[in-house]
Amino acid sequence: MIVNGSTHARAGEKVPATSAIVKPLQAETGRRPRTTPPESTPPEARPDAAAPTFPFSAIVGQDEMRRALLIAAVDPSVGGVLVFGDRGTGKSTAIRGLAALLPPMAAVAGCPYACDPGRPAELCHRCREQAVLRAEAVPVPVVDLPLGATEDRVVGALDLERALTRGEKAFEPGLLARANRGFLYIDEVNLLEDHLVDLLLDVAASGVNTVEREGLSIRHPARFVLVGSGNPEEGELRPQLLDRFGLAVEVTTPTDLAVRIDVVRRRDAYERDPAAFCAHYAKTDRAIRKTLTAARARLPGLHVPDATLEAAARLCLALGTDGLRGELTLMRTARALAAYEGADTVSLDHLARIAPSALRHRLRRNPLDESGSTARVTRAVAEILSR
Amino acid sequence: MSPAWANALRVARLAALDPHGCGGVLVRAGAGPVRDLWLDHLASDLGSRPTRRLPVGIADDRLLGGLDLAATLAAGRPIAQSGLLAEADGGIVVVPMAERLSSGTAARLAATLDAGAVRAERDGMAARAPARLGLILLDEGEGDDARVPETLADRLAFRLDLTGIAWGDTSGAAPDEVRPHLGDPDGVDTAIADLCRAAAHLGIASLRAPLMAMRVARLLAGGADVTNADVRAAACLVLAPRATRLPPDAEEPQAAPAERPDASPPDGSPDPDATLEAGADSLVEATRAAIPPDLLARLTQAAHAPPAPKAGRVGAAMQAPRTGRPAGTRPGSLRVGRLALLPTLRAAAPWQRLRAAPTDAPSDALLPIQVRSADFRITRFRQRSExxxxxxxxxxxxxxxxxxxxxxxxxxxxxxxxxxxxxxxxxxxxxxxxxxxxxxxxxxxxxxxxxxxxxxxxxxxxxxxxxxxxxxxxxxxxxxxxxxxxxxxxxxxxxxxxxxxxxxxxxxxxxxxxxxxxxxxxxxxxxxxxxxxxxxxxxxxxxxxxxxxxxxxxxxxxxxxxxxxxxx
Known part of the structure; x- marks a missing residue:
């Protein structure tokens, strides 16, 4: 056991290279993400992340998904959106498109957590120590959590470079820090490793990321809208995580031929000339942004009448949802929807339209009966709200 | 040379032309000389662009890249190690035994195909490297064995079945590639509509299929305007192998022979006033010949296919548990296990005198014990699934x-x-x-x-x-x-x-x-x-x-x- 593995190394006593190819990459440590490195690919190839994203307003159909994403953009406190559905239905496209559409926000210049200078209570430990906070407009962060990410990159960890070269103990913020006040997007959320899911659950619930590792002890704000997408065929989501999402939408491949042709046509046009395609939809995207900004301004003053609250409570009672999260989300989402549509009050109609998205993932589950939960919510809505 | 082999070579040429745009090829074949020959053809078509082979059960640090622990320790600053996907940028990655691919690896590959880049947030560093690659999934599954993850297969333009091709079929001259000039360059919009319609007729739900077919048609056209012939060929190559049902038979049987260009030699004069509907119909007819003959057999089989391996279930699938009863130690990376301190020190002990030799860096001489990465021992655990x-x-x-x-x-x-x-x-x-x-x-x-x-x-x-x-x-x-x-x-x-x-x-x-x-x-x-x-x-x-x-x-x-x- 002791000499195991060492006999072959006797000839050359050097540090063995663990891999055949050691090619240093640009390692970005502790900084906000840079733009992608210059591409050396032929121009006729497919556009990638460096090209303008597919415009949100150019997405055909999928009204429920788009509505849910817009609601989360109006009121981030609804608690995230889960998009489950068929392959190739534009789940990722919609979320990236929404990011490009959001109006910029004011943030403390140089703060790794993009603190809001207008909300002193939510400042991070670094901003609190500063006497004068300089604000700058930054785009709303949409942070991708790639599969295979390690825990240290998600929560943040010891800055390896400074530790190794200068022997300093410094905190390097992770993805959760970058996602503060923005969106955290997880594609294939059902394939996420369990320990990462636990971690996200905790942070999403508290809005604070607590790091206790490698001799560091740091708390920083991490309020984000969790957006997950996935395909139920590849594994189910744990019920605890499911419950954290405010809205759950199901997307299906459109079956109408005209819609299908339209989808492929637009995608094809986008791939051939992304810039021209985006320019074509810039106006409609701008209109959505304007509506969003107006809705955010209207939201605090929007009153939810007692009748609507009562209907929401009766709906949740009839469906037997666990806890009060169902009612709370129902009320918040209906209010955000009303704000987005410019309504004066939150009506039963708003409630009825948003109920399937807000409640379908909170029912007692029956794996063979996946579509049934939507039907159950719709039935309950029809029964209770028509009284 | 048999037509099937000629078709396979054509697919190899197209995939090599734009590996990333096509996504790649799903090749159904057992390991054998025919498959090797096809891969050789593909490699020669690719020329100097990189080809990498994905080992079964590859770990994330080699797939996506990460921290090179040995180099980092030696250099005293973080040194990143590029992953296999980044190394294959511009070329292809060959995935043997694709039917055994775990859904986690499949999702990583799919994300790379989508983004054209590989993002790694690992081991204290964030890296993004271009990875515009195509995948060659070698499906060796037989019968009701496991299937290639559909989420990945959906993103590849081509599906090939080499199982029916004998070695003798691969020799000889290629049959003359019939490139009938079918009418004038049709509008792109009409072509897309026809492809969507044909896909619907063949029972293909995914919208990626017609999109891929359109891309392949453009590749076939080679920069010129897309013609009807290109669209038809693309439909045969991309849509037909994905068919989940036979196209409904032509409503008017008497019209069928005239509408079937693959049965009779193409006369090169289709109805110039062909409506959109007719265009799609003739596409369906063209693809009919390219539909694999064992479609029905496969469909009935698919109904009985075992459920795909599920992720997130730690229980049955766990190969190297990190908890359980310790069962000895083995050399290994700290990334995959827990350090067993004493065995590590024991492994390092015999070499201390050599390592303390003056050739080493002076800073090393200060350390009481010098441990190299080869010394690391990790604890093995045995976990009985109770x-x-x-x-x-x-x-x-x-x-x-x-x-x-x-x-x-x-x-x-x-x-x-x-x-x-x-x-x-x-x-x-x-x-x-x-x-x-x-x-x-x-x-x-x-x-x-x-x-x-x-x-x-x-x-x-x-x-x-x-x-x-x-x-x-x-x-x-x-x-x-x-x-x-x-x-x-x-x-x-x-x-x-x-x-x-x-x-x-x-x-x-x-x-x-x-x-x-x-x-x-x-x-x-x-x-x-x-x-x-x-x-x-x-x-x-x-x-x-x-x-x-x-x-x-x-x-x-x-x-x-x-x-x-x-x-x-």
């Missing part, structure tokens, strides 16, 4: 008054046995209007006995509720890494539905539904018919849940326990 036997006992008045005592006796016997084998036992009882977990999974003999003794009997038979409760318990056992076995003791005569309402018909329907759920979840079940005179109801139930059926009209505890032991 069995939890879940008893779902019918405690209703109808059957169980005399049987309940026997069931209790069997559970106790098994418990005593489990105590020796370190297995667990749980007990769910259903009676009246619902089910309750009388005994959570336990090895505690005394507690189990107490729980059993207090088990009351009488009331209706809410069979569905009992099965649901057992299934829920089984799921939780599985989530914590165990293997559940459900043993149902009932006479199968349900008379209370899930909602708690009495009624034999509804109760039976609910029970069968609950049984189907157990089967869908792939939980091992045994049904013990406790009726004094076994009847068909319980047997139907056993069939519905895929259970082993044991009629035990004169069950006594010992016989029952013996039967369960032999059944698992």
């Amino acid at each position: 069995t939890t036997t879940i008893f779902a006992v019918d405690a209703s008045g109808s059957s169980a008054l005399e049987r309940l005592a026997e069931a209790k006796g069997a559970v106790e016997l098994l418990l005593a046995e489990a105590y020796v084998r370190r297995d667990k036992v749980a007990l769910v009882a259903f009676r009246g209007t619902g089910a309750e977990v009388v005994l959570a999974p336990t090895r505690a003999l005394a507690r189990a006995r107490r729980g059993l003794g207090a088990l009351p009997g009488g009331g209706g038979t809410p069979l569905a509720a009992g099965l649901d409760a057992a299934a829920e318990l089984a799921h939780s056992v599985r989530r914590s890494g165990g293997t559940p076995v459900v043993v149902v003791l009932t006479d199968g005569r349900a008379n209370v539905a899930r909602s708690g309402v009495p009624g034999r018909a509804a109760a039976n329907a609910d029970a069968l539904n609950a049984a189907a759920l157990l089967r869908a979840a792939d939980i091992r079940t045994i049904l013990i018919d406790t009726a004094a005179r076994p009847q068909d109801t319980a047997r139907h139930l056993a069939d519905a849940m895929g259970a082993r059926y044991l009629p035990l009209p004169y069950a006594d505890a010992t016989a029952m326990s013996h039967a369960i032991r032999s059944a698992r």
Whole structure:
């Protein structure tokens, strides 16, 4: 056991290279993400992340998904959106498109957590120590959590470079820090490793990321809208995580031929000339942004009448949802929807339209009966709200 | 050279032309000279662009890149190591045994295909590298073996089946590639509409298929305007192999021969005023010839395909557990295991004198013990997937008054046995209007006995509720890494539905539904018919849940326990 593995190394006593190819990459440590490195690919190839994203307003159909994403953009406190559905239905496209559409926000210049200078209570430990906070407009962060990410990159960890070269103990913020006040997007959320899911659950619930590792002890704000997408065929989501999402939408491949042709046509046009395609939809995207900004301004003053609250409570009672999260989300989402549509009050109609998205993932589950939960919510809505 | 082989070579050429745009090729073939020859052709078409082979079970640090621990320690600053995907930028990655690909790896590959770049957020560094690559998935699955993850296969333009191609087919000159000039360059919009229509006719749900076909048509056109011939060829290459149903036969049989260009040599003069509908129809007809002949066979097979490997279930799939009983050490990276300190120091000890030689850096000389990465030993763990036997006992008045005592006796016997084998036992009882977990999974003999003794009997038979409760318990056992076995003791005569309402018909329907759920979840079940005179109801139930059926009209505890032991 002791000499195991060492006999072959006797000839050359050097540090063995663990891999055949050691090619240093640009390692970005502790900084906000840079733009992608210059591409050396032929121009006729497919556009990638460096090209303008597919415009949100150019997405055909999928009204429920788009509505849910817009609601989360109006009121981030609804608690995230889960998009489950068929392959190739534009789940990722919609979320990236929404990011490009959001109006910029004011943030403390140089703060790794993009603190809001207008909300002193939510400042991070670094901003609190500063006497004068300089604000700058930054785009709303949409942070991708790639599969295979390690825990240290998600929560943040010891800055390896400074530790190794200068022997300093410094905190390097992770993805959760970058996602503060923005969106955290997880594609294939059902394939996420369990320990990462636990971690996200905790942070999403508290809005604070607590790091206790490698001799560091740091708390920083991490309020984000969790957006997950996935395909139920590849594994189910744990019920605890499911419950954290405010809205759950199901997307299906459109079956109408005209819609299908339209989808492929637009995608094809986008791939051939992304810039021209985006320019074509810039106006409609701008209109959505304007509506969003107006809705955010209207939201605090929007009153939810007692009748609507009562209907929401009766709906949740009839469906037997666990806890009060169902009612709370129902009320918040209906209010955000009303704000987005410019309504004066939150009506039963708003409630009825948003109920399937807000409640379908909170029912007692029956794996063979996946579509049934939507039907159950719709039935309950029809029964209770028509009284 | 057979037409099939010529087609395969054509696919290789197209895939090499724009590996990233096409996504790649799903090649169905056993390992053999034909497949190797095809790969050789592909490699020569690719020229100097990189080709990488993905080892089965590759770890994330090699796939996506990460921190090069050895180089980092040697240099004293973080040094990144690029992953296999980044190295293959501009070329292709060959994935052997793609049907064994874990869904996690498949999702990473899919994300790379989508983004054209690989992002790694690992080991304290964030890296993004271009990875505009195509995938060659080598599917060696046979029969009802595992399938290539559909999420990945959907993103590749081409599907090839080389199984029918003999070595003799690959020699000889290529048949003249018929490139009929079919009419004028059609509008792009019409081409897309035709492709969508054809895809609908062939039962292809994904919208990526027509999109891919359009891309391939552009590749075929080679920069010029896309012609009808290009669209048709693209439909044959991309849509036909994905067909999930045969296209509905042409409504007017007499018109079919004229509409079938593959049957008669193309005359090169299609109706110039062809409507959109006709265009799609002729596309469908063109693809008909390219549909694999064994489509129906494969479709029937697919219905019986085993459920895809599920991620997130730590239990059964776990290969190298990180918890459990330590079972020695082995050399390895700290990334995959826990450091075993003493064995590591022991491995480093013999070399200390050599390492302290003056050739080394002076800073090293200050360290009392020098440990190299080759010295690292990690603890191996052995984890036995323990069995939890879940008893779902019918405690209703109808059957169980005399049987309940026997069931209790069997559970106790098994418990005593489990105590020796370190297995667990749980007990769910259903009676009246619902089910309750009388005994959570336990090895505690005394507690189990107490729980059993207090088990009351009488009331209706809410069979569905009992099965649901057992299934829920089984799921939780599985989530914590165990293997559940459900043993149902009932006479199968349900008379209370899930909602708690009495009624034999509804109760039976609910029970069968609950049984189907157990089967869908792939939980091992045994049904013990406790009726004094076994009847068909319980047997139907056993069939519905895929259970082993044991009629035990004169069950006594010992016989029952013996039967369960032999059944698992």
